Structures are given as structure tokens and as C-alpha cells.
Amino acid sequence: MTQLILLTGFLGTGKTTLMERLLHYYEDSPVGVIVNEFGEINIDARLLEKDGTIMRELSNGSIFCSCIKENFIKALIDMSCHEFEYLFIEASGLADPGNMQQILEVIEKYTVHSYDYSGSICILDGEAFLELNNILPAVGNQLTQAGVVLVNKEDLISPAIKDEIQAEVRNANTHAPIYFTSYCNIDINTLVMNLQPSKSASLDSTNTPENRPQTLVIKVLPSVTMKELQGFLNSIAPYTYRMKGFVTVGDTNYSLSGVRSHMMIMPWTRDIPSSEIVVISAVGIGLTGAIANAINMNAPKSIKL
Amino acid sequence: MGKELLMKVLNHEDTNGQLPWIPFAGVHAGKLKGYSGREVLTDSAKLIESLREVYKLYQPDGMPITFDLQLEAEILGCELMWADYNPPCVVSHLFDKEKGIPCKCKFPTPESGRIPVVLEAMRVMKEEIGDKTALYGLICGPLTLASHLRGSDFFKDIRKDPDYVVQLTSFCAEYAQKMADLYIEAGMDVIAVVDPLVSQISPKVFANLMHEPFKAVFDYIRLKGVKSSFFVCGNASYQIEVMCETHPDSMAVDENVDMVAAKAITDRYNIALSGNIPLTTTMLFGTQQDNIKGVLDLIDSIDNKHNLIISPGCDMPYDVPLENTVACALAVHHPDDARAMVVNYSASDFDQIEIEIPNYSAMDKVYIELFTLDPEQCAACTYMVKSVTDIFDEIKDMADYIVYKYYIKEDIARTAKMGLKNLPTMCLDGESVYISIIPDGDELIAEITKRYNAKHNK
Incomplete structure (x- = not known):
């Protein structure tokens, strides 16, 4: 029987970091991974690429939304052919996992090796949680459905904020253990052993094809300077939920990850598929105009759609 | 352009x-x-x-x-x-x-x-x-x-x-x-x-x-x-x-x-x-x-x-x-x-120009008259003319052709005398056959052959 663990959390909370830690911890065990990205390009799959890991990418929507739920179900059935000890699923930041249990019931009779749902680990961005909470119903449901709550970026928050987060989380989810960490640095065994399926009732996912925020892919030419790139990103940040991708600046590759005004640009030593940033709009179609202005102001020749 | x-x-x-x-x-x-x-x-x-x-x-x-x-x-x-x-x-x-x-x-x-x-x-x-x-x-x-x-x-x-x-x-x-x-x-x-x-x-x-x-x-x-x-x-x-x-x-x-x-x-x-x-x-x-x-x-x-x-x-x-x-x-x-x-459209003095309409029935060959606005500058006119020149080798024993241009006074008068309203138009033996329609080569050869044979009772 394969233990199935779901990773949820709003955009940029640290799901991929935790996934890396899980894969490292279980590197000698047979594990599979499903990575779900909201945008058209699966950046996280690139970050997690590792020899020997069997991985499926599901892009362009939430796996709990009817738009790609069918592909998710097929991927779960396909992956059940392998005798995994664990199957980790990284949901997109906007995923509402309310219908996870329903999906597992549907596929039960089609799976080769059956799944045992261990539950979902919901990762919160300690620094941004209080600001972002309640923006989208999907995010509230990630918390409600969680078997464990991991509050990340502890190093960036005060004890008072910590108390406030604790109270908010408990308000939404009465039973899930809560851990505070930085960089998802937690004892993986403790985390997994304390994980349990949610006691909350299964719900219809609020992810619908109609309410998917717009995503756009921005192309960055190597001629861009770091100053131009940062200027551009700062200009559009207020209009986005999330930005991530890989970029080439001069001769150097970087991975880029941003949630609103929180931005990380790190050198990336491996090859990158293309110098592109996926951006999820927080302002509907208004993002196009914001991008146009930001390009004009910062890098009219080196950044384009 | x-x-x-x-x-x-x-x-x-x-x-x-x-x-x-x-x-x-x-x-x-x-x-x-x-x-x-x-x-x-x-x-x-x-x-x-x-x-x-x-x-x-x-x-x-x-x-x-x-x-x-x-x-x-x-x-x-x-x-x-x-x-x-x-x-x-x-x-x-x-x-x-x-x-x-x-x-x-x-x-x-x-x-x-x-x-x-x-x-x-x-x-x-x-x-x-x-x-x-x-x-x-x-x-x-x-x-x-x-x-x-x-x-x-x-x-x-x-x-x-x-x-x-x-x-x-x-x-x-x-x-x-x-x-x-x-x-x-x-x-x-x-x-x-x-x-x-x-x-x-x-x-x-x-x-x-x-x-x-x-x-x-x-x-x-x-x-x-x-x-x-x-x-x-x-x-x-x-x-x-x-x-x-x-x-x-x-x-x-x-x-x-x-x-x-x-x-x-x-x-x-x-x-x-x-x-x-x-x-x-x-x-x-x-x-x-x-x-x-x-x-x-x-x-x-x-x-x-x-x-x-x-x-x-x-x-x-x-x-x-x-x-x-x-x-x-x-x-x-x-x-x-x-x-x-x-100016030519509205000028009336063209009526004064003497135009001789050919005696088509007396001609040995089919007479193709291409009435154009301007065979160089009007694309449709160019193609109308080309439709004839492209096949002319094949029909030269059966037909002759002439191109009229609407910026030449005599040609304007001729267009009016023929009663033509639209250009380009191709007339065969005085009959307007292709009005703003450019025939394809085979079609035109067949039409010329038919008319030539009729002239010679074949």
C-alpha cells in the first residue's frame, strides 16, 4: 500500500522546499511525485528534477478543478502501477483540496497498488499569512483540510504575530498539529508520523474553471540587467499573487520566486529550460497593463510577453 | 506601396x-x-x-x-x-x-x-x-x-x-x-x-x-x-x-x-x-x-x-x-x-471624337478588345490583359487582340461608344463577354476556338 501525502499551501509558502526535504529524507525508498502548477509552465517540476524519481507534471490549473481533474485521476491510477512507499503530491498554491477524499474513493477500484491517504501538510507563509488569509476561499480550505500545519518563515515573525497566527489556524482547524519552522527545516519523521487525514467533512472544491486567475508568461532576454529585472519585478509585484521561474541575466542563470513584495532571486547552477517567469494575476486582466507599464519603465528591450 | x-x-x-x-x-x-x-x-x-x-x-x-x-x-x-x-x-x-x-x-x-x-x-x-x-x-x-x-x-x-x-x-x-x-x-x-x-x-x-x-x-x-x-x-x-x-x-x-x-x-x-x-x-x-x-x-x-x-x-x-x-x-x-x-468620365467632348467600330464579321480572326482603366496600374486590368497574352501563342492563328486604356481620349470615346460601364471588360468580336471577370486560359481558348469555328462554319 502506498502512503499518499498531499502538500498544500498558498503561492510561495515553501511547498517545493518541503518537497525537496521529503525527497532527500526518503532518497533510499521508492517514492513518486506529482507536481501541480497553476501556470502553463511547470517550474517546480524543474526544481525537483532528480535522477530516478518518477514524477508527473500537471500544469495549467488546479488538480482539484474540473479543468484538469481528469488528468489528475489518470495520473493517480498510472502511478499506482509502481510499488511506491510514498506518493507525494505538490498541489498548486491556489488548489482547494476539499474533494481529495472523493477523488480517492472514485479511483479505488482502478488502482493496482492501493493508496492509503496519510493526509495533507498545509504550509503557511508566517510573514504573509495574516495579510493573505481570506483572499481566496481555496486557501481557507487548504487550512481546514490539513492534517498538519507547518508555519514557515518563523525567523521573520515576532512572538506576537506567532500567537496571532496560532489563534487563526486553530480557529480554522481544531485538530491538526501546528509546527513553526524556517526553510521547512523540520524533522521529517516527526512530521509524517503526526500526519493524519483531516477530520473535516469532504467538500466540493471551490476550484472552478471560471474562477481561475489569469496567468501570463514573461520572456526575459539575457541582455537584461539585474537592476532592470528587479525594477520590473517590483513594479508588477502589487498586481500579482505569485511570480516564479528561471531567468538568464548576462551569462548567469537564476531561479526566481516571489510572493507579492517578497522576492528571492538565487543563482541556479544547472541549465534552465528557458528564461521565463510565470506570473499569476491578483487583478484579473488588469495585469496586462501593469506588465506593459513595468516593461516600458524598466526594460523595454529585454523583457517581453 | x-x-x-x-x-x-x-x-x-x-x-x-x-x-x-x-x-x-x-x-x-x-x-x-x-x-x-x-x-x-x-x-x-x-x-x-x-x-x-x-x-x-x-x-x-x-x-x-x-x-x-x-x-x-x-x-x-x-x-x-x-x-x-x-x-x-x-x-x-x-x-x-x-x-x-x-x-x-x-x-x-x-x-x-x-x-x-x-x-x-x-x-x-x-x-x-x-x-x-x-x-x-x-x-x-x-x-x-x-x-x-x-x-x-x-x-x-x-x-x-x-x-x-x-x-x-x-x-x-x-x-x-x-x-x-x-x-x-x-x-x-x-x-x-x-x-x-x-x-x-x-x-x-x-x-x-x-x-x-x-x-x-x-x-x-x-x-x-x-x-x-x-x-x-x-x-x-x-x-x-x-x-x-x-x-x-x-x-x-x-x-x-x-x-x-x-x-x-x-x-x-x-x-x-x-x-x-x-x-x-x-x-x-x-x-x-x-x-x-x-x-x-x-x-x-x-x-x-x-x-x-x-x-x-x-x-x-x-x-x-x-x-x-x-x-x-x-x-x-x-x-x-x-x-x-x-475628368474623363464627366467630360463631354469625347462625343466629338470619331470612332470607327470594326466590322467584326468581315474579319478573318476573332477580335479581342481589352478595355482597361490602366493595364499597368490597375491589377485587375493587368490580369485581364495577361489572360490573353499568356495564351496568345496558342490562339494567334485564330485571334488578334488590342488593349484600350481609359486615359487615352480615343479609348475613352470608344469605351463609351461600345456602351461599356465597367472596366476591365473583354469584348470578343464586339460582344462584352468578360465583364470584370478574368477568364482562365483553357476557358478562353475554348471560347475563341468556338467563335473562330463559327466564323468559318466549322
């Missing part, structure tokens, strides 16, 4: 008074090859054949591939009613009973609905003529698409449920961006956002509810590195300013809009203005003379020739006579020659 000229105007550069010309031949393209509107909108081979003819005869500096505002609605589930000589119309609406927003999983792909037909034509035309003429991909604007989806209640929603209007038009704008992606990928130089309904809402409503979705589409097209145009039909005189605020590179208006007044506004925004030869009174029902005169009057009425494109007001009616469009092309590209022709 050609793509370079049009692109200069779309880049707001100086063209030394030379004006580009765009014939909006939608279903009308099919007429040139004898296909119905439905055939050219559903069959890429027939569409391509028709577009080649548009290019050949009308010498466009820019041309649309299709003019069909229903394509997107059909993909999204609206039913269409087809007509042979018009574009189809939407007859059922997805949300006329209950408000809704379509699934984003229905965003267009290269395989959706009739998009493969359009993309195939785009690719072929791009390869064949893409260097010489600017190609336009036309997409349905967010307002018109929203009303296709919701039906007439959409106008009620504008008053009573603006939040819904914002949601639905946002979806439609995102849809338009995806359509633009497909057409840009297929090589289109200009994406035209066609939204006839803009003229049906007040400027205030446009500014409040439509500015953002339209601007998002035009911003997007610009970011993709191609030019944009905002097509509107009807009396959009009061909406021009708010349309300019959405920042298209150009705008096209029909005969309901006063070009002079509209241009004064578009000039302030440095937006190119395209228009507005009257579609029915002039192009469909007028004579060649009316069309030449109409274009010249239009050009003369506008002082500032910068940022100006001459085009029909909107999608040309199916039955516009070929020779009228040819006349428009000539007048835009060669206004001085066209002016001389107008």
Missing part, C-alpha cells in the same frame, strides 16, 4: 502623402472565385484560393484573412445560422436564461472549431505574400463576444449588474488574448479587435466598464510585438475618444462616422485612422466613377494625411462589383491618374 507603406503608417511615420489601402474582403473574397460565404469560412482551400484573388486583383497594402465575428462564440457553444452571401449570425446564446461565465478550459486552441481553417489560410498566405502585404487577423472584441454569450439581456446587465458585466468581459478579453496568440503565431502582422457593438453603448459606459478589457487586449497585442487595430461599425462618433484611451495602434470606422472629426481626435492620440468608403451606396451600388470619386473626395477632405489609411467602412458586402473595388485601389494608389479619369 505594399506592406512597408502600411507598416510605416501603423508606426506613425511619414509617408510623403502616400496612403495605404486595405480592402476588407471577408465573404466578398469568395465571390471572386465563385464560392459562397459559407464555403470560404469553412474550407481552407477555398479561402486560400479566394484570398489569392483578393491579393492579385485589389493590390492591398494590408488584407484580412477572414472577417467573421461569430467564430469565437461558435467555439464556446453558441449556435450559428449560416447564409450563403453573408457571414453567419449567432442564433442561440449560452447564458440567455441564466447568467454564467464560460469555463476557461474552453480557451481556444489551434484545433478549436473553425480555427484550423483560419490558421491554415494564415500560414499559406504568410508564406506566399507575407513579405508584400500586411496580414490582418481579426478577433471578436470583448463586448460583442459577451453579448453573443449572454444575448440581448447583456445590455440590461450593463445597468443592473455591472459586476457580472466585468466578469464576463474579463473572460472575453482573456479569450481575445488567446485568439491573438494563435493568430500572431501564424504570422499575422496586425491583430484587429472587431467590436461593432461599441457604437451601441454610451461613452460613459464604455469608460466605466469596457476600458479595462479592451485596453488589456491592446496592451497584450503590443507586448507581443505586433500592431493592433480597433474596428467599430455604426455611428461611433461619440465613442472615438474613449476608444482612443484604450491605446490601439489604429482604428477603423465606417461611413456613419465623420472621418474629419474622428481624425482630429485620433491625431491627438497619434493613432492611425482607417476608413471609410461607404459600403453600400458607393461600393455595392455605385459605379466605378462613383468609387474613384468617392475615394478622392475622402482623401481631399482630410488635410492631415499622416496616420491615414483608406479602406471600406467595414466588411465588404459579398456582391460588391470587382471593378468598384479595383477603382478604389487605383484611386488610393494613383490619385493623380484617378483624378484624370474622373
Whole structure:
């Protein structure tokens, strides 16, 4: 029987970091991974690429939304052919996992090796949680459905904020253990052993094809300077939920990850598929105009759609 | 002339008074090859054949591939009613009973609905003529698409449920961006956002509810590195300013809009203005003379020739006579020659010129007379003449030919004496056989052979 663990959390909370830690911890065990990205390009799959890991990418929507739920179900059935000890699923930041249990019931009779749902680990961005909470119903449901709550970026928050987060989380989810960490640095065994399926009732996912925020892919030419790139990103940040991708600046590759005004640009030593940033709009179609202005102001020749 | 000229105007550069010309031949393209509107909108081979003819005869500096505002609605589930000589119309609406927003999983792909037909034509035309003429991909604007989806209640929603209007038009704008992606990928130089309904809402409503979705589409097209145009039909005189605020590179208006007044506004925004030869009174029902005169009057009425494109007001009616469009092309590209022709049209002293009509029956061979506006500058005339010269080796024992030019006094008098109203026309032994229709080689050889044999009682 394969233990199935779901990773949820709003955009940029640290799901991929935790996934890396899980894969490292279980590197000698047979594990599979499903990575779900909201945008058209699966950046996280690139970050997690590792020899020997069997991985499926599901892009362009939430796996709990009817738009790609069918592909998710097929991927779960396909992956059940392998005798995994664990199957980790990284949901997109906007995923509402309310219908996870329903999906597992549907596929039960089609799976080769059956799944045992261990539950979902919901990762919160300690620094941004209080600001972002309640923006989208999907995010509230990630918390409600969680078997464990991991509050990340502890190093960036005060004890008072910590108390406030604790109270908010408990308000939404009465039973899930809560851990505070930085960089998802937690004892993986403790985390997994304390994980349990949610006691909350299964719900219809609020992810619908109609309410998917717009995503756009921005192309960055190597001629861009770091100053131009940062200027551009700062200009559009207020209009986005999330930005991530890989970029080439001069001769150097970087991975880029941003949630609103929180931005990380790190050198990336491996090859990158293309110098592109996926951006999820927080302002509907208004993002196009914001991008146009930001390009004009910062890098009219080196950044384009 | 050609793509370079049009692109200069779309880049707001100086063209030394030379004006580009765009014939909006939608279903009308099919007429040139004898296909119905439905055939050219559903069959890429027939569409391509028709577009080649548009290019050949009308010498466009820019041309649309299709003019069909229903394509997107059909993909999204609206039913269409087809007509042979018009574009189809939407007859059922997805949300006329209950408000809704379509699934984003229905965003267009290269395989959706009739998009493969359009993309195939785009690719072929791009390869064949893409260097010489600017190609336009036309997409349905967010307002018109929203009303296709919701039906007439959409106008009620504008008053009573603006939040819904914002949601639905946002979806439609995102849809338009995806359509633009497909057409840009297929090589289109200009994406035209066609939204006839803009003229049906007040400027205030446009500014409040439509500015953002339209601007998002035009911003997007610009970011993709191609030019944009905002097509509107009807009396959009009061909406021009708010349309300019959405920042298209150009705008096209029909005969309901006063070009002079509209241009004064578009000039302030440095937006190119395209228009507005009257579609029915002039192009469909007028004579060649009316069309030449109409274009010249239009050009003369506008002082500032910068940022100006001459085009029909909107999608040309199916039955516009070929020779009228040819006349428009000539007048835009060669206004001085066209002016001389107008003088010739109205001059009466040609009656005094003695013209001898040949005694056809006494001639041994079939006598081909090619009556042209100008065999060098009018494309249709060039092809009419070529249709004879290309096969002349094969018919030279059976036929002789002569070319008449409408800028030579004697030829004008001859045209009048023959009672010809449309040019180019090919007469065989004094009978006008091909009026604005260019025969293919085999057809012409067969016709000449038949007539030659009849003369010699074979």
C-alpha cells in the first residue's frame, strides 16, 4: 500500500522546499511525485528534477478543478502501477483540496497498488499569512483540510504575530498539529508520523474553471540587467499573487520566486529550460497593463510577453 | 506601396502623402472565385484560393484573412445560422436564461472549431505574400463576444449588474488574448479587435466598464510585438475618444462616422485612422466613377494625411462589383491618374471624337478588345490583359487582340461608344463577354476556338 501525502499551501509558502526535504529524507525508498502548477509552465517540476524519481507534471490549473481533474485521476491510477512507499503530491498554491477524499474513493477500484491517504501538510507563509488569509476561499480550505500545519518563515515573525497566527489556524482547524519552522527545516519523521487525514467533512472544491486567475508568461532576454529585472519585478509585484521561474541575466542563470513584495532571486547552477517567469494575476486582466507599464519603465528591450 | 507603406503608417511615420489601402474582403473574397460565404469560412482551400484573388486583383497594402465575428462564440457553444452571401449570425446564446461565465478550459486552441481553417489560410498566405502585404487577423472584441454569450439581456446587465458585466468581459478579453496568440503565431502582422457593438453603448459606459478589457487586449497585442487595430461599425462618433484611451495602434470606422472629426481626435492620440468608403451606396451600388470619386473626395477632405489609411467602412458586402473595388485601389494608389479619369468620365467632348467600330464579321480572326482603366496600374486590368497574352501563342492563328486604356481620349470615346460601364471588360468580336471577370486560359481558348469555328462554319 502506498502512503499518499498531499502538500498544500498558498503561492510561495515553501511547498517545493518541503518537497525537496521529503525527497532527500526518503532518497533510499521508492517514492513518486506529482507536481501541480497553476501556470502553463511547470517550474517546480524543474526544481525537483532528480535522477530516478518518477514524477508527473500537471500544469495549467488546479488538480482539484474540473479543468484538469481528469488528468489528475489518470495520473493517480498510472502511478499506482509502481510499488511506491510514498506518493507525494505538490498541489498548486491556489488548489482547494476539499474533494481529495472523493477523488480517492472514485479511483479505488482502478488502482493496482492501493493508496492509503496519510493526509495533507498545509504550509503557511508566517510573514504573509495574516495579510493573505481570506483572499481566496481555496486557501481557507487548504487550512481546514490539513492534517498538519507547518508555519514557515518563523525567523521573520515576532512572538506576537506567532500567537496571532496560532489563534487563526486553530480557529480554522481544531485538530491538526501546528509546527513553526524556517526553510521547512523540520524533522521529517516527526512530521509524517503526526500526519493524519483531516477530520473535516469532504467538500466540493471551490476550484472552478471560471474562477481561475489569469496567468501570463514573461520572456526575459539575457541582455537584461539585474537592476532592470528587479525594477520590473517590483513594479508588477502589487498586481500579482505569485511570480516564479528561471531567468538568464548576462551569462548567469537564476531561479526566481516571489510572493507579492517578497522576492528571492538565487543563482541556479544547472541549465534552465528557458528564461521565463510565470506570473499569476491578483487583478484579473488588469495585469496586462501593469506588465506593459513595468516593461516600458524598466526594460523595454529585454523583457517581453 | 505594399506592406512597408502600411507598416510605416501603423508606426506613425511619414509617408510623403502616400496612403495605404486595405480592402476588407471577408465573404466578398469568395465571390471572386465563385464560392459562397459559407464555403470560404469553412474550407481552407477555398479561402486560400479566394484570398489569392483578393491579393492579385485589389493590390492591398494590408488584407484580412477572414472577417467573421461569430467564430469565437461558435467555439464556446453558441449556435450559428449560416447564409450563403453573408457571414453567419449567432442564433442561440449560452447564458440567455441564466447568467454564467464560460469555463476557461474552453480557451481556444489551434484545433478549436473553425480555427484550423483560419490558421491554415494564415500560414499559406504568410508564406506566399507575407513579405508584400500586411496580414490582418481579426478577433471578436470583448463586448460583442459577451453579448453573443449572454444575448440581448447583456445590455440590461450593463445597468443592473455591472459586476457580472466585468466578469464576463474579463473572460472575453482573456479569450481575445488567446485568439491573438494563435493568430500572431501564424504570422499575422496586425491583430484587429472587431467590436461593432461599441457604437451601441454610451461613452460613459464604455469608460466605466469596457476600458479595462479592451485596453488589456491592446496592451497584450503590443507586448507581443505586433500592431493592433480597433474596428467599430455604426455611428461611433461619440465613442472615438474613449476608444482612443484604450491605446490601439489604429482604428477603423465606417461611413456613419465623420472621418474629419474622428481624425482630429485620433491625431491627438497619434493613432492611425482607417476608413471609410461607404459600403453600400458607393461600393455595392455605385459605379466605378462613383468609387474613384468617392475615394478622392475622402482623401481631399482630410488635410492631415499622416496616420491615414483608406479602406471600406467595414466588411465588404459579398456582391460588391470587382471593378468598384479595383477603382478604389487605383484611386488610393494613383490619385493623380484617378483624378484624370474622373475628368474623363464627366467630360463631354469625347462625343466629338470619331470612332470607327470594326466590322467584326468581315474579319478573318476573332477580335479581342481589352478595355482597361490602366493595364499597368490597375491589377485587375493587368490580369485581364495577361489572360490573353499568356495564351496568345496558342490562339494567334485564330485571334488578334488590342488593349484600350481609359486615359487615352480615343479609348475613352470608344469605351463609351461600345456602351461599356465597367472596366476591365473583354469584348470578343464586339460582344462584352468578360465583364470584370478574368477568364482562365483553357476557358478562353475554348471560347475563341468556338467563335473562330463559327466564323468559318466549322
